[in-house]
Amino acid sequence: MSLLRYGYVVGTIIGLLWGMTVSVCVAIGLSLLTGAAATPGLLAAMPAGAIAALVLLLAKNKQASWLFAGSIATLTGAVLLMLRFGQPFGISLEINTTGQILALVIFALGTALPLAKFLKGIPFGALSRHEFEEAIIRFLTGFGYVFFTAIVAIPFFVMIMTSFKSQQALLANPLDYSLDFSKGWDLFRSYVELFRDFNFGQYLVTSFFVSVMTVLITLLFSVPGAYAVARLRFKGQAMMSRSILLIYMVPMIVLALPIYIVFSMVGLRNSILGILLIYPVTTIPVALYMLQGYFRGLPAEIEEAGLMDGLSRLKVIWQITLPLSLPAIASVSLYVFMIGWNEFLLAFMLLDDPSKFTLTRGVAMLNSSEIPRQHLMAGSVIATIPIMLIFLGLERFMTKGLTAGSVKG
Amino acid sequence: MRTSIAPKDTGPLQKREAKLAWGMLAPTLISASLVVILPLIAIFWISFKPIGLADLRVPTPKVYERIRGDFNQAGDEAELQYRLTNSSPKEAITGVTMRDVLPEGMTILQLDQRCTLEGRNLFCDFGDLEPGYRERIKIPFSANQAFIDADPNPRDSVAQLTGSSNSVLFDATFTLDNFIKIFDGREFWKVIGVTVFYAVFGTIGALVVGLFAALLLNKSFRGQGILRGLFLFPYVAPVIAVAFTWVTLFDPFSGSANALLIQMGALDQPINFFGQAPQALIMVTVFEIWRYFPMSFLFILARMQSIDTDMYEAADMDGASPFQKFWYLSMPQLLGIISVLFLLRFIWTFNKFDDIFLLTGGSAGTRTLTVSVYEQAFAISNIGAGAAVAVVIFAILVVFSFFFFKYGSQEEGL
Incomplete structure (x- = not known):
């Protein structure tokens, strides 16, 4: 040395x-x-x-x-x-x-x-x-x-x-x-063909719809749940706040198999409704976990003042807690949106009908020896750009969302 | 002086609060149990069932009708045929009956014993059909002129079939074959070995690379925000997009990586990165590290930025060198988050399916347990065996979760 x-x-x-x-x-x-x-x-x-x-x-x-x-x-x-x-x-x-x-x-x-x-x-x-x-x-x-x-x-x-x-x-x-710029607009041929012949415009809309609905349903379920775990006292509160994360540890493929069987039998396969039944459940636990961490950090005194002034619990949540936690809700929404947008496994297993594909499922369809590579890459770009734009625009929220609740700091 | 004592039993206010809490949690709990706990129970049930992909469809009898024979004038004879099948090779169908409306202008010459005819309404009772049963029921008839003019298609009126059979899914036959099958042979232990390699090296690699990246960005300079955003790209982009990009990049014929290595003189022959036994596993592990280092990076960076700077100033006064500061001051502060990340990432990497499935499809010695579930259930169409592998995964995860709660929870509040 x-x-x-x-x-x-x-x-x-x-x-x-x-x-x-x-x-x-x-x-x-x-x-x-x-x-x-x-x-x-x-x-x-x-x-x-x-x-x-x-x-x-x-x-x-x-x-x-x-x-x-x-x-x-x-x-x-x-x-x-x-x-x-x-x-x-x-x-x-x-x-x-x-x-x-x-x-x-x-x-x-x-x-x-x-x-x-x-x-x-x-x-x-x-x-x-x-x-x-x-x-x-x-x-x-x-x-x-x-x-x-x-x-x-x-x-x-x-x-x-x-x-x-x-x-x-x-x-x-x-x-x-x-x-080769001399080709002019012909450079974008793969994209034109994807939108014209492979229905990618519709996949974009479907993916967007599915992701937004997933965010809404997730918030609808996880906000009250997170509030209950963070603020209300009841038996099993401690256990609940921990075990909710356990769900996140069950591998998706283990759940996907029975879900596939049940959906085949009741005819929910190949439907956006079926996808919307499943996606939020995969995101609720983590959203709940992040939100309860944030709710705990809010000063309880303001809420107590609201209670004293005669507001009901639900009104307190609606009028005091929610406006105060808008940044956290934005982070969680972004994170859930990202999960919904990027989800591949369930879409791949449950959707067979090309008219109902989400974007990731559509890209998976392009992975065949008959379809040229540049189409596959163009599809990947189409799937990546929206999430990247959202990410770059709201990076601050996103990074906060990704780390929220897990680091005490 | 009287001391005030808190009431021991739960008061009405407290009860109301608990009630409200459960009410607010109910939607989450119900949905979680429907989509998580029920499927888990189902997995256990199915893993003891001799069931394949085809058994998901409850077997139903099928019939195909047609008319055989030429008729040019009234009185010509021909045959009405019903081809009756039970396509299930395993299950019998019981109580099969058939109703059909015959076309006009047919004079039935001889009727099958199991059938009755009232006007044009044909009714047949076939009783039970054995597995794989097929029979041709022939009904000779003579056609009159109206029939010949109309030239009807017998399928215009669809034959109505009834019949019931029990699906393997719900009956009481259980078997241990699935478990015997998956534990049998060296294949299973190979799969376990691959999974452990992937999980251990993927986790450690992502942590080390993430720690290095966090050290780089743990100072403020112009462009720090941009770099931080850039470093997160692999984690934020859809897995399907980046996985296919890697496959394209490392393609043995048209991939840039091989061409580059050959041009630089590092290789003589292109390497089939994702297609051959030892390197495919290394490549999927590298992909895992590449894709998930941003997550470790984010968490470690967040922790670093919350460390008190006073400590470092004191160390500077005492003349500590940069490496000493890192090793003796930063590392102990980071150990908590690193151990939590290790546990979390280990479990998630263990559970990972998409990445390997998209990169290699589980070939070339990269089949992990989760890929094996898919392989058994859908590629070999043996759902029971797939479920059995899933049960094995679940059992291992229960052990992990135990460790997670025992050692993970005191740190960092996870």
């Missing part, structure tokens, strides 16, 4: 690793966006990163002036260019020249600037334990941002871009996600 604690050792290691990270990312990005067969060239990129790190350390890395950072970046880029004999990404610069130059600039800046940040205040020679750990943590943080962004963004990028491609193009070069 003490052998490691020298600025030049830590700097070299961080430089090597960071050079590798950035070059892999840039090469992947270049390949996916232009279709060029770019390779990262680790044997060149890693030394480039290490050299940049050592220069930064030697120059004491005092002020982060733009000129200084720029010259380090230029140096990094030049080293990469030199070590790969003028082909920074393993392909001739004549192919997609602007793209490659842009990628080279991104590599140079993306290597040099973060390295300057990682190694700020780190001396060239012996390091204290603080300086050592600080540098490691800064590097890991930077790596973490890149890593997490990549693993989350790439699948969604692939989903969206595949929906714009054709089957032949995908088979010819699976890495080429560049868009």
